Amino acid sequence: MYKSQQPIPDEYIVMSEQERDERIRTIKADLGSKLVILGHHYQRDEVIRYADYRGDSLKLAQLAAQEKKAEYIVFCGVHFMAETADMLTSSEQKVILPDLGAGCPMADMAELGDVEVCWNLLTTQYTQDIIPVTYVNSSAEVKAFCGRNGGMTCTSSNAPQIFTQLLGNGKSILFLPDEHLGRNTGLKWGLHDQDILLWNRENLEEVELPKEAPKLILWDGYCTVHQKFEPQQVDEVRKKYPGIKVIVHPECSHAVVEKADLSGSTDFIIRQISEAPAGSIWAVGTEINLVHRLAQENPDKKIVSLNENTCRCVMMNRISQPHLLWALDNLNKGEVVNQITVDEKITADAIMALNRMLDLSK
Structure with a gap:
């Protein structure tokens, strides 16, 4: 089980968002190629804007493994994602999770x-x-x-x-x-x-x-998060927006997936909406931060959440701008905080599981 996050110093909480933004960008410039920031799609905007790469958990870990010059991999995601990054990167690289309390209930x-x-x-x-x-x-x-x-x-x-x-x-x-x-x-x-x-x-x-x-x-x-979507919401959104396409993540219940037009991974959802014709209307059944970001990045389409009252992924949203700055500030001083490490034997066995997946899915 992951450790609990200790409170970060108040100075990171009370400073203005603009000051935090300036300091994060300055530290990124100072550390240069020694630092890579990974941002999962479900991260809030105040954090993902600093990501060098966006993606799903495995894709981000694989991208981190390609960054051979990076000494520090700051993973804005949850605990299991940082574990995977640690397993795939070299022993010289250090994987940092800005908030140790960012786990995954599932x-x-x-x-x-x-x-x-x-x-x-x-x-x-x-x-x-x-x-x-x-x-x-x-x-x-x-x-x-x-x-x-x-x-x-x-x-x-x-x-x-x-x-x-x-x-x-x-x-x-x-x-x-x-x-x-x-x-x-x-x-x-x-x-x-x-x-x-x-x-x-x-x-x-x-x-x-x-x-x-x-x-x-x-x-x-x-x-x-995905259990917040229900079959009747598909019926309701179709009545409200005639001609709407409903796309959901396969972590939703089968009853929801069955009623939707399409289901697939986060990357599949992003690709379908990005490539859809202008003027099309979409209801998306996945984490709300991503849905809002899709709406912002596709202004030629109407994009709504399948459940506008759904909550954000609470654990994913533990990674905040203050936590990110605190972690980067320490790295800039040469101090590594919240490093995620996986035992060598566990890593070896887990890599076997990952490699078998890659071999079967070629």
Whole structure:
């Protein structure tokens, strides 16, 4: 589990936004190629404006690994993302998370001990091949677990390819930690409800194992943000905006994905809207910071949130302009704060899981 963030000095809170902006830009210039700032798409505008790269978690970690001259990788995201960056970069590079409290509730829903209990029960019950697959939105420990047990990671983009490779070869899948990405991908592949078992991590007595191994065993984790979108909101937005296109992230429930026109990864959503014709109208079911940014960057289209009352990703929004400045200020003084490091053995096993994903999704 990640550590708690200690309060930062008041001076960073009370200074004006303009002064913080000037100081951040000055430090970036001073550190030059020694510093790379990564900004996840869900970051607030006051932070992502300083990012050298924007993207999803794995893409950002891969970009960081290419920045061989950078001594400091400041990841404006959440804990598991910084872990992945640390695993993919060299031992000389230091990965910093501006607020140690920026975690991911969904990743935290799959704790290693609970996953091992599930795995032991499944492998004791069944002789069929079960492959553990974890969404990259998971801890380094869970990625390493999958690596050690012949499994792999996946992204929301390549999950369909991974499922095709495994299910098509007669394997069963234990999918961690997001029930909804797993269910949406499995049903799209051609599975039926009876092929899928939902694993209750908090009450094993409710998990009734069938005689034959299910084709897909889903961990009952979820994204708290994407669960704010509901099927009736799709109906409501269609009534309000005739001709609107609805696009959602596959972390939404299957009922929402089924009603939407399109579903896909964050990059898919951005690409679809960017390439859409002028004058088109879109309702987007994903984190509100990104939706607002899409509206700003595509003024020739009308873009609204599928749920205008949805909250921001609370954990992602822990990364603030004051926290970023505080972290950079310390780096400029030669002091590294909030460094994220992953044990070498965990890294080696997790990299196996990542590499298997890359091999299967080519």
